[in-house]
Amino acid sequence: MAIFYVRSTDGNNVDSGATWALAKATLAGAFSACAAGDTVYVSQVHAETQASALNLGGPGSSANPVKVVCVNDGAEPPTALATSATITTTGNSAFDIYNNTFYYGITFSCGSGAVSAQTKLASSGGNSRFENCKFIKAGTVGNTAAFRLADLGSGRLELNNCTFKFGATNDSLSMAGAVVWKNSVAVDGAGSLPTSLFYNASGNAPVILDGVDFSAMTGSPTLWNAGVLTAARLIVYRNCKFSSGTIPMPTPNNPESGEHFIINSDSGATNYLHSVVGYYGRQDVETSIVRTGGASDGTTPISWKITTTANVKWAFPFESMPMAIWNDVTGANVTVTVYGIWDGGAVPNNDEIWMEVAYMGASASPLATFNAANGKDVLAAASAQGSDSSTWGGSTTKFKMSVTLSSPQPAMKGPIYVTVKAAKASSTFYVDPKVVLT
C-alpha cells in the first residue's frame, strides 16, 4: 500500500507525491496516481482552491479503502495528526465526495457568493467515513439539499466529530441513503442556522444520530422538515443534546414514514426521556401521571404517555416501544400484566388498547412465540380490559391488560417483550412500563 503526500504550498501534480518534497498540489492529483488501499497524507498547511466543480472519487474499494489524513508535515512519514487542511470550491462550484474513502481532519468549503452550490457526501460507490472534518456551504442562496448525505446507490456514510456550517437559513441536509452521524457538534453557530436542519430525500435507509449536539439550533426549532417524511425510514436520536423547545421529529404526514425514536435526548439534565413518533401517534415519557410502585430509575418515576392521531385503526394501531422484563419461570403458566389509565370515561375496550407479548415458548430455539390474546381478534367483538385500583398521579379511569402464557408455557428463561398497541383515535393513554409477571 503506497503513501502519497499532498501540500498546496509547494506541491505540483506532475511530481510523484512520494515525499513531502515531491508532494502533489491537490487531492485530485493524488487520487489520479494512487490505488485502492493507499494512504494520502495532506499537510496541515494545505489550502486547495478550485473555481470549478470538484469530484473527489478516490480509487478505494470496500476491501481496500483509501485513507486521506491531515497530518503535521514535520515528519515523513508523519507522526502527528492535524485538522487544519482545507479544500475549497468558489463560485457556483459543487463538491462530490464519494467512493470507499476515509477522511480525517479536512474542512471542505463549497461555493462562494450568491450561489446555492451543493456538497454531496457518499453520493455513489461504497462506504464513506469522515472523522474530525468540517463541511461549509458558503453560498448564500438557500438549498434544501445544501448537503446531500448518502445517495441511494451508495453504502453507509459515517460522520464522526463532523460539523456543518450553512450559508442561508433555508439550507438543509438532505438524505437518501444510510447515515450514521455521531460524536459531533451538528452546526457551527457562526453560520446561518437552518430553519429545518434535515430535509428528507426520497430514500428509505436508516439515519442514526448518536451523541450529536444540536443545541446551536435555537428558537424551538423543528429539526426535520415537517412535511417531507414521506419515505419509509428509520430515524434514531440517541444521547443527543437539543436547545430548549426543540422538536426533533414532527409527526409524519405519511403512513409509509415508519416510526422514529428519540432516546435519552434532551435540552435539560435528564436521563430518562425516550419517545416514539409515527404517523399513528407518539409515545413520550410522563413524570407526573405515574403509577405508585410503577416504573422508576430509582429517582424518577415514569409512565409512557401514548397519544394517538386520527389515523389509527384496529388494523393499523400505534405500537409502543417494547417493554422488557426478565422471566425465570419455565414449564409453568406465567401471567403478564400491564397497568394503565386514561380519561375515556370507562375502561377501554380491547380493540382500543391492548398488548402483544413475545416470549420464548420453545425449548429448542429462541424463536419468539407471540401472544396477542389480550386484544380482540379480527372476528371477535370487542370487550373491556380489566379494571384496576392502582394509585396514579392523574387522569381518571384505571385499567389493566393481562394475558396468561399457557399454550405454550415459557420454555426458556429470558426476556419477555410487551408491545402496547393503541387504536382509539385521537386519544391519550398512560401505561406503566413496569411489566408485572405472576
Added chain:
Amino acid sequence: MAITSSAVSVENPQIDGRRWVAEAHSDAVGVCARLSYLGQSDATSTAQGIANARAALLDAQLADAECLDRVQIDATPLPLRFQTAAQFVDRLRSFYRSLDREDLARLARWVTRRIDDGTVTVAQLRNAWGLTVGEWATLEAKMRSLRAQIEAIDAAVGE
C-alpha cells in the same frame, strides 16, 4: 392553501416543571402538521406565540414537500393542497436547478411527460423558468434527451 389555525395544548407540569406542548396546525382541509415538544415551565403563556410563528415556516415546508412528493408519481400533480399551480411550477424550477445525474433525468422525464399529457403548457414552463422561446427549446431538448436515457436505463434487463 395556507395554515389558518394553530391549536396548542399545554399538558400538566412534569417533575422538572416543564410541560409537554402539542401543536396542531390546520388549513382549510384539516390538520396538516402535528408537533410536540417539552416546553419550559412558562409554556402556557408562550406556546401559542411559538406555534403562530411556526405556521408560516410550515406553509413553505409543506408546499416544498408536496412538490417533492408529487413528482415521484407519474401523473398530474393536481389538485394541490398547499400551493397554487403557479407556485408549484416555481418550486419545480427550483428543484430542477438543484438536481443532477439520475435525479435530474427522472425529473426531466416527469416534466416532459406532463407537457405531453397536457397537464402543463410549454408557455407556462417557459415563463416559470424565465426563458425565451429559443432558450426553452434548448432546455426542453435537453430534458427529452435525459428522459430517453433514463427510460432506457429503467427498461434495461439482464440476460
